[in-house]
Amino acid sequence: MSRIWNFAAGPAVLPAEVLEQVKDELLDWHGAGCGVMEMSHRGKEFTSIIETAEADLRELLGIPGNYKVLFLQGGATQQFAQLPMNLLPAGASAEYLVTGSWSKKAIKEAQRVCEGVASVRNAGSTEAAGFTRNLDTSVNANEISIDANAAYLHLCTNETIHGLELDCSRLPQTNVPIVADMSSHILSRPVDVSKYAMIYAGAQKNIGPSGVAIVIVREDFLGKAWKTIPSVMDYAVMAENGSMLNTPPTFAIYVSGLVFKWLKRQGGLAEMEKINRHKAELLYACIDESEGFYRNPVRVADRSRMNVPFTLASAELDTDFLAESKAAGLASLKGHKSVGGMRASIYNAMPTDGVRALVEFMQDFRKRKA
Numbered sequence: 237m238s239r240i241w242n243f244a245a246g247p248a249v250l251p252a253e254v255l256e257q258v259k260d261e262l263l264d265w266h267g268a269g270c271g272v273m274e275m276s277h278r279g280k281e282f283t284s285i286i287e288t289a290e291a292d293l294r295e296l297l298g299i300p301g302n303y304k305v306l307f308l309q310g311g312a313t314q315q316f317a318q319l320p321m322n323l324l325p326a327g328a329s330a331e332y333l334v335t336g337s338w339s340k341k342a343i344k345e346a347q348r349v350c351e352g353v354a355s356v357r358n359a360g361s362t363e364a365a366g367f368t369r370n371l372d373t374s375v376n377a378n379e380i381s382i383d384a385n386a387a388y389l390h391l392c393t394n395e396t397i398h399g400l401e402l403d404c405s406r407l408p409q410t411n412v413p414i415v416a417d418m419s420s421h422i423l424s425r426p427v428d429v430s431k432y433a434m435i436y437a438g439a440q441k442n443i444g445p446s447g448v449a450i451v452i453v454r455e456d457f458l459g460k461a462w463k464t465i466p467s468v469m470d471y472a473v474m475a476e477n478g479s480m481l482n483t484p485p486t487f488a489i490y491v492s493g494l495v496f497k498w499l500k501r502q503g504g505l506a507e508m509e510k511i512n513r514h515k516a517e518l519l520y521a522c523i524d525e526s527e528g529f530y531r532n533p534v535r536v537a538d539r540s541r542m543n544v545p546f547t548l549a550s551a552e553l554d555t556d557f558l559a560e561s562k563a564a565g566l567a568s569l570k571g572h573k574s575v576g577g578m579r580a581s582i583y584n585a586m587p588t589d590g591v592r593a594l595v596e597f598m599q600d601f602r603k604r605k606a
C-alpha cells in the first residue's frame with residue numbers, strides 16, 4: 237500500500253496512526269463484540285467514547301467549565317443558520333465581518349433565515365480588496381463599525397478558500413460577544429476560548445470525518461433560541477441531552493475522539509503550533525523565493541498556516557503542474573474555482589515530510605518550466 241500526500245481542503249488527510257487504530261477496532265471495539273458503527277448510542281461503550289472525546293477536547297483547548305461542548309450534525313454550513321436561531325432574538329441585530337468566501341456565506345445564510353425577524357449587518361468587508369487581507373481591527377482604522385448593542389459579532393478565523401488566518405490576539409476591540417467559525421484551523425494552535433461567546437467547526441478539515449460539527453458555547457448564551465426552532469437545532473436542548481436528543485453521528489465522533497488522543501500524544505496544541513508554523517514557513521518560503529514563478533496574494537501577516545493558495549507564472553502551466561504533481565504522489569492541489577491556481581491544505585495530519593515533498597517538487601518544476 238502506498239498513501240498519497242493528500243493536500244485536500246476537506247474532507248482531508250487523517251493521521252495514519254488513527255486510521256490504523258480504526259481498522260484494528262472496526263469489527264470489535266475493545267472486546268464489545270461489535271464495532272462502534274453498530275453499537276447503541278445509549279450503551280455504556282458509546283457513552284464512554286463521547287465523554288472521553290469531550291474531556292480530551294476540553295483539555296486540548298482549555299475550555300472553561302462554563303462552556304458547553306456539543307457534537308452536532310449538518311456541518312458548519314448548518315451552523316450558519318442555526319447560530320442566529322439560537323443567539324439572535326427577534327428584533328435584535330448581529331454584526332458580521334466578511335473576509336472571504338466562508339464568512340460571506342455565513343452572513344448570506346443568516347440574512348436568509350432572519351429575514352423579517354432580526355437584523356444581520358455587514359460590519360466590515362475586504363471583498364473590494366479581493367479578500368487578500370484581514371480587516372484592520374485597530375480602533376482608528378475605521379474599517380469596522382460594530383453596533384455596541386449587537387447580540388454578537390460573527391467572524392471566520394481561517395478562510396479556507398482565500399488562505400487567511402486571524403490569530404485570537406488580533407480580534408476586534410469590542411464588548412460585543414464574538415462568535416467564530418474555526419472550521420479549518422481549530423486545534424492547529426492554542427486558542428483563548430474565553431475570548432469567544434461561541435466557537436464552531438465542521439470536523440472534516442482538522443478534526444475527523446465529515447458528519448459531525450463541534451459547537452463550544454458559553455452557557456449564558458443559551459436559552460435565547462427562537463420559539464419555533466426545531467428541537468434538534470436548539471443548543472440548550474442538545475446540551476441538556478448530552479448531544480444525544482437523537483442518534484448522533486457516532487462513528488464520526490469516535491474517530492474525532494481518536495484524533496484528540498493523537499493530538500495529546502503529539503504534545504498538545506502548543507506543540508502542534510510549532511510543527512504547523514514550521515510547515516507553513518517551508519511552503520511560503522518556497523513561494524516567496526521563486527522570483528515570482530509562484531505567487532500567494534495574501535498580506536504576509538494574514539497568511540493561513542493551514543490553507544496555502546498559490547498561482548503559477550502562467551495559467552497554462554496549471555495542467556502540467558497538476559498532472560506532474562499527481563504522478564509524484566502529491567494529490568488534490570487544484571485551487572478552489574473562485575480563486576484559481578493551486579491550494580495546498582496542510583492541516584495537523586499532514587506530516588512535515590509531505591510539505592517537504594511538495595516543496596521539492598515545486599522547486600524542480602520551476603527549474604524545468606521557468
Ligand SMILES: *Cc1c(COP(=O)(O)O)cnc(C)c1O
Pocket residue numbers: 246310311312313314338392394395396417418419420438439441
Ligand atoms: C468547509 C468550511 C465550512 C463548511 O463546512 P461544511 O461542514 O461543509 O458545512 C464552513 N466554514 C469554513 C471556514 C470551512 O472551511
